[in-house]
Amino acid sequence: MIISNQQDNEMEHLNKRIQTVAVLGAGAVGCYLIAGLAPKLGENLWIIAEGSRKERLKKEGLTINDRQLSLCVKTPQEAKGADLLIVAVKYGSLEGSLDAIEQIVDDETIVMSVMNGVDSEEIIGHRIGMQHMMYSMIKIASERTGHCVRFNPEVTEGVYFGEADGSLSWRVAAIENLFNDSGVRFHISEDILKKIWAKYALNISMNLPQAIIGCGLGGYRDSAYVMDISTKLKDEVVAVALAVGIDIREEKAASFDGRTVSPKARFSTLQDLDAKRHTEVDMFSGVLVRLGKQLGIPTPYNALALDIIKALEEKNDGRFDYQ
Numbered sequence: 001m002i003i004s005n006q007q008d009n010e011m012e013h014l015n016k017r018i019q020t021v022a023v024l025g026a027g028a029v030g031c032y033l034i035a036g037l038a039p040k041l042g043e044n045l046w047i048i049a050e051g052s053r054k055e056r057l058k059k060e061g062l063t064i065n066d067r068q069l070s071l072c073v074k075t076p077q078e079a080k081g082a083d084l085l086i087v088a089v090k091y092g093s094l095e096g097s098l099d100a101i102e103q104i105v106d107d108e109t110i111v112m113s114v115m116n117g118v119d120s121e122e123i124i125g126h127r128i129g130m131q132h133m134m135y136s137m138i139k140i141a142s143e144r145t146g147h148c149v150r151f152n153p154e155v156t157e158g159v160y161f162g163e164a165d166g167s168l169s170w171r172v173a174a175i176e177n178l179f180n181d182s183g184v185r186f187h188i189s190e191d192i193l194k195k196i197w198a199k200y201a202l203n204i205s206m207n208l209p210q211a212i213i214g215c216g217l218g219g220y221r222d223s224a225y226v227m228d229i230s231t232k233l234k235d236e237v238v239a240v241a242l243a244v245g246i247d248i249r250e251e252k253a254a255s256f257d258g259r260t261v262s263p264k265a266r267f268s269t270l271q272d273l274d275a276k277r278h279t280e281v282d283m284f285s286g287v288l289v290r291l292g293k294q295l296g297i298p299t300p301y302n303a304l305a306l307d308i309i310k311a312l313e314e315k316n317d318g319r320f321d322y323q
C-alpha cells in the first residue's frame with residue numbers, strides 16, 4: 001500500500017519543475033546559492049526578510065565577490081508556496097526562524113537546509129513535517145563582512161543533496177533540473193546521511209581544536225598534540241554515528257593540501273571567536289554530547305571542547321577578563 005502511494009506520488013509529480021526559490025539566510029552560504037541561481041531565476045528568486053533586515057537588504061543589497069546584486073526581497077507571508085525553500089541561517093537563529101519557515105511552506109514546498117551539523121533537518125521537520133525535507137549539506141569556504149560576501153567559485157565543491165533512503169525521486173530530479181545550467185555546483189548523493197555525518201566529523205575535529213588554540217590549519221600539520229586532540233574528537237563522532245547506524249569509518253579524512261587550503265585558514269568557529277560572535281558549538285559538540293548520553297556512548301573530549309568554547313564566548317562577551 002505504501003509502495004503504491006509512493007508510486008502514485010512519483011507519477012503525479014513526474015517532470016515537475018521548481019519555478020520559485022526562497023532563500024532564508026542571505027549570509028556567507030546563502031549568497032553562494034543566490035549568486036548561482038539569480039541569473040536563471042530572476043524575479044523568481046526570493047530573499048526572505050522582515051522588518052529592519054528587509055529594509056537593510058532592500059537599501060544596501062548584497063555584494064557578492066565584488067558584484068552588486070539586485071534582489072527580490074519578500075516577507076515569509078509574501079513567499080508562501082515557494083517551490084523550494086533553502087535554509088542557510090546560523091544555528092543560533094534557527095529556532096527563531098521556524099515561524100517564518102512555517103509561513104513559507106505549503107503542501108508542496110521542498111525544504112533544504114544547507115546548515116552544518118546533523119539536526120537542522122529534524123528541528124525544521126518537527127515543525128513543518130519531515131515529508132518536506134530534502135537532506136543536504138554544502139562544501140564551501142565563504143566569508144561575510146556586513147553585506148559583502150566572498151568565496152572562491154573555482155575551489156567550491158557546492159551542494160550535496162539526496163533523499164534519506166537514497167532514492168532518485170521526483171524531488172531529486174526537480175532540484176537537479178534547477179541547479180543544471182545555474183552557477184551552483186551540485187552532487188546528487190545516494191548516501192546523503194553519511195555525507196552529512198562525515199562533514200559533521202570534519203567540523204568537530206577541525207574547527208574546534210583550532211578555535212580553542214587560536215591557530216590556522218597549519219597547527220594540525222606542525223603539532224602532534226593539536227592533531228591528537230582532533231583525532232580524539234573525531235573518534236567520538238565516529239562512535240556516535242555508528243550507534244545511530246551510520247558508518248563513517250571509511251570516509252576520507254580531511255587532508256590539507258597546501259595548494260588549496262592555506263595553513264593560515266581559519267574555519268567558521270575560529271572566525272566567530274575572532275569576530276567576538278557566538279559560535280555554533282551547540283550544533284557541533286553540544287548535539288554530540290546529548291546524543292552520546294542518549295545512546296550510552298562516552299564523549300568526554302567533546303564535552304570538554306564544548307565547555308572551553310562556551311568559556312571563550314563568555315570571555316569575549318566581557319563576562320570576565322583578568323588580563
Ligand SMILES: NC(=O)C1=CN([C@@H]2O[C@H](COP(=O)(O)OP(=O)(O)OC[C@H]3O[C@@H](n4cnc5c(N)ncnc54)[C@H](OP(=O)(O)O)[C@@H]3O)[C@@H](O)[C@H]2O)C=CC1
Binds near residue numbers: 024097140
Ligand atoms: N560560511 C561558510 O563557509 C560555511 C557555513 N556553513 C553553515 O551554513 C550555515 C550558515 O552560515 P553562514 O552563511 O556562514 O552564516 P551568516 O551569518 O553569514 O549568514 C546567516 C544569515 O542568516 C540571516 N538570518 C538570520 N535569521 C534570519 C531570519 N529569521 N530571517 C532571514 N534571515 C535571517 C542573517 O541575517 P543578519 O545578518 O541580518 O542577522 C545572515 O545574513 C551555518 O550552519 C554554517 O555552519 C556551511 C559550510 C560553510
Ligand SMILES: CC(C)(CO)C(=O)C(=O)O
Binds near residue numbers: 116139142203268269
Ligand atoms: C570546514 C568548512 C569551511 C567547510 O565548508 C566549514 O564548514 C566551516 O568553516 O565551518
